[in-house]
């Protein structure tokens with residue numbers, strides 16, 4: 001797929017960088033550049049923030065009310081679905097996401113994000129406090145203002161939508177900085193927003209790099225009122241520092257090293273399916289990947305064999321082929337990182353089943369005999385690499401699962417309902433899935449503990465982050 005130039009979208013216009021700079025986005029399957037992208041810097045960010053500020057302070061968006069705003073957000077959801085093929089092919093070419101998965105999962109979920117938050121904002125009641133001492137108080141949730149949204153490359157459309165929709169639904173204006181590895185679908189999304197009737201300046205997109213680039217310029221800009229960031233934990237620290245300097249509230253959705261626990265009483269077919277999807281889906285390039293799997297010793301041998309077989313059965317190859325389930329890793333740098341982990345794991349004495357590949361493709365790898373402190377066990381690999389470790393009892397399983405600075409998600413496979421609740425309560429994670437994976441209820445809190453993030457988004461958590469609650473106290 002060849003693309004037209006990928007422009008910034010600022011104040012309703014598709015524009016070049018003020019200095020005319022561009023960079024190339026590389027197709028991970030061909031490993032060749034497939035499009036040029038506007039390379040934003042301080043001046044472009046400043047222009048976008050100013051446009052968002054005017055739209056926030058003078059434009060109709062924050063003032064039009066939830067019904068009208070919701071109608072426009074639903075119209076955008078319709079356009080996302082109508083342009084699903086283009087959006088899916090764009091993400092597939094930009095970062096190697098299998099096109100069938102982008103079409104079947106990311107496009108509907110992006111549209112669902114818009115629909116959910118449009119309705120949620122419209123239907124959520126605000127607090128009115130019982131009259132006390134002769135006065136009556138109630139809460140207004142007013143838009144925070146201009147939101148800086150910074151997104152990663154691993155599920156470009158879906159995660160960009162997750163970053164921006166609650167901000168928009170609560171009446172804010174947005175400057176989105178997509179990842180430099182996967183910029184193209186964000187420009188399409190902003191174009192569709194204009195087509196849906198969302199006013200100019202409400203959703204702006206500035207492309208460019210992170211550190212010393214558009215990302216950093218955005219987080220340091222004095223004109224922003226909120227930062228919502230998804231990316232690596234190390235970057236989260238830099239973003240957090242910039243936010244602290246500007247006294248800007250920040251929401252950080254960061255990395256993970258998520259455990260999956262398989263108990264002896266689990267439905268093993270379901271456990272293998274869930275673990276394979278959790279560890280190898282999107283070539284393991286998911287913050288929520290269940291990359292550390294702990295299995296009851298009674299079923300350990302059988303589980304390892306079946307997980308390896310499940311990984312082998314996944315079709316790996318050209319992400320543009322509808323049959324492909326595992327595409328290439330997103331960039332040369334990322335491929336090197338994942339390959340280095342596998343090389344080091346072998347040197348550390350681990351047994352590695354699978355993990356071969358050509359180009360930037362890495363087939364699913366199952367690792368056993370992994371030392372507790374091996375980098376592949378402690379660091380986020382972000383590739384299709386699962387370590388599988390046996391345990392003897394529940395206490396040990398919980399201890400192993402919690403033995404990490406991360407705490408994003410965890411999966412528990414068991415048919416014992418008491419155990420499911422008991423273990424879920426003890427796991428240090430923002431989300432625990434029991435006998436399932438990646439199921440999202442947008443009303444529920446989403447976020448991480450420890451190195452996996454700060455704050456929660458979703459449902460009322462999003463409202464509380466993206467608005468300024470105001471108490472109005474009336475003397476009656």
Ligand code: NAD
Nearest residue numbers: 152153178179209210211215216231232235253254255287
């Ligand atoms: P990254 O941190 O390298 O980059 C993320 C974004 O931040 C990019 O747009 C980048 O340009 C920008 N950026 C980089 N340095 C910056 C700086 N100093 N100031 C401002 N912006 C900066 O992350 P990535 O490699 O794109 O994404 C993968 C990471 O994201 C993984 O760690 C993954 O676990 C995490 N992730 C987390 C979630 C979640 O919900 N918790 C979801 C998806 C991905």
